[in-house]
Amino acid sequence: MIETRQLSKRYGAFTAVDNISFKVEPGQVLGFLGPNGAGKSTTMKMIAGFLAPTSGGISVCGFDVQKQSIQTKQALGYLPEGAPSYGEMTPRKFLSFIADVRGLKGKHREQRLDDVIERLHLNAVLDQSIETLSKGFKRRVGLAQAILHDPQALVLDEPTDGLDPNQKHEVRALINAMARDKIIIISTHILEEVHEVCNRAIIIAHGKVLADATPSELEARSRYHQAVSLTTSNVTATREALSRIADVEAVEVDPQDHRITAFPKPGRQIFAAVSELVKAQGIPVSELQLESGRLDEVFRTITQGEQQEAAA
Numbered sequence: 001m002i003e004t005r006q007l008s009k010r011y012g013a014f015t016a017v018d019n020i021s022f023k024v025e026p027g028q029v030l031g032f033l034g035p036n037g038a039g040k041s042t043t044m045k046m047i048a049g050f051l052a053p054t055s056g057g058i059s060v061c062g063f064d065v066q067k068q069s070i071q072t073k074q075a076l077g078y079l080p081e082g083a084p085s086y087g088e089m090t091p092r093k094f095l096s097f098i099a100d101v102r103g104l105k106g107k108h109r110e111q112r113l114d115d116v117i118e119r120l121h122l123n124a125v126l127d128q129s130i131e132t133l134s135k136g137f138k139r140r141v142g143l144a145q146a147i148l149h150d151p152q153a154l155v156l157d158e159p160t161d162g163l164d165p166n167q168k169h170e171v172r173a174l175i176n177a178m179a180r181d182k183i184i185i186i187s188t189h190i191l192e193e194v195h196e197v198c199n200r201a202i203i204i205a206h207g208k209v210l211a212d213a214t215p216s217e218l219e220a221r222s223r224y225h226q227a228v229s230l231t232t233s234n235v236t237a238t239r240e241a242l243s244r245i246a247d248v249e250a251v252e253v254d255p256q257d258h259r260i261t262a263f264p265k266p267g268r269q270i271f272a273a274v275s276e277l278v279k280a281q282g283i284p285v286s287e288l289q290l291e292s293g294r295l296d297e298v299f300r301t302i303t304q305g306e307q308q309e310a311a312a
């Protein structure tokens with residue numbers, strides 16, 4: 001388990017992380033979301049033991065991060081923001097160095113090195129200096145060092161930053177494969193990533209936790225939750241017909257793609273009624289979709305609401 005207890009970090013008078021408490025159990029992939037400067041990296045650095053908290057405590061797999069730093073580092077893999085240090089080293093030398101620091105020996109050492117090199121597809125760049133690698137490869141070298149000792153807990157700061165769509169997909173698959181028995185915390189700006197890899201999400205802003213829920217629970221807070229969207233060439237008539245359905249509260253047309261969205265009255269379901277209407281009136285529809293909710297809208301509402309409160 002990773003546990004933070006009333007964790008705070010202040011830089012002079014500025015509070016970057018403000019009284020954050022949470023527990024993450026094995027099998028959970030926690031997505032840490034928040035606008036720029038929210039305090040995500042600062043929290044992750046404290047969990048990884050790279051930054052001392054101003055107050056509060058952290059334990060990783062039962063070890064106190066500050067008092068048992070060696071045991072914590074054995075139990076934890078950490079991918080910091082940006083590229084690995086030691087840019088003049090090649091990935092081969094860098095990973096070999098990390099293997100030594102981690103105390104890996106003999107056959108096990110070779111197996112772990114082979115495993116991460118293969119998983120992160122590093123073979124082609126093993127002998128090129130890290131500083132000359134593309135951003136995506138630098139990120140993958142960082143990930144390789146984080147998982148090299150096969151730790152029980154992983155803290156990954158923006159693991160897919162700089163990767164192309166194929167690489168993003170592969171790294172998300174890797175995280176999913178590791179998720180079964182590990183404790184994983186990732187920070188991300190990419191909301192679709194939350195769906196693909198996380199089974200829990202914490203939204204923070206100004207160093208405070210504003211939401212802690214599953215991605216589905218967050219989506220259920222969206223005004224699009226249970227709304228029905230469709231695309232048709234017959235926009236005006238369809239809009240009018242939809243607004244006459246008894247359980248429809250409002251109908252909106254996206255000014256950009258002319259997609260029509262019907263919103264249900266609270267607690268009502270409208271998908272069946274909309275489908276029947278489309279069939280009965282022979283409306284030419286190219287897409288008809290029941291919306292689960294939009295995380296981007298929930299994220300904006302939660303974080304901007306907090307900003308407005310802070311300004312008031």
Ligand SMILES: Nc1ncnc2c1ncn2[C@@H]1O[C@H](COP(=O)(O)OP(=O)(O)OP(=O)(O)O)[C@@H](O)[C@H]1O
Nearest residue numbers: 011014015016034035036037038039040041042043
């Ligand atoms: N060493 C430092 N001295 C003073 N302020 C700092 C220091 N490190 C971070 N901060 C401030 O603390 C706040 C939180 O920073 P942090 O990097 O944790 O945010 P973040 O959520 O990771 O942002 P991003 O999404 O942009 O990476 C920011 O306002 C940042 O400017």
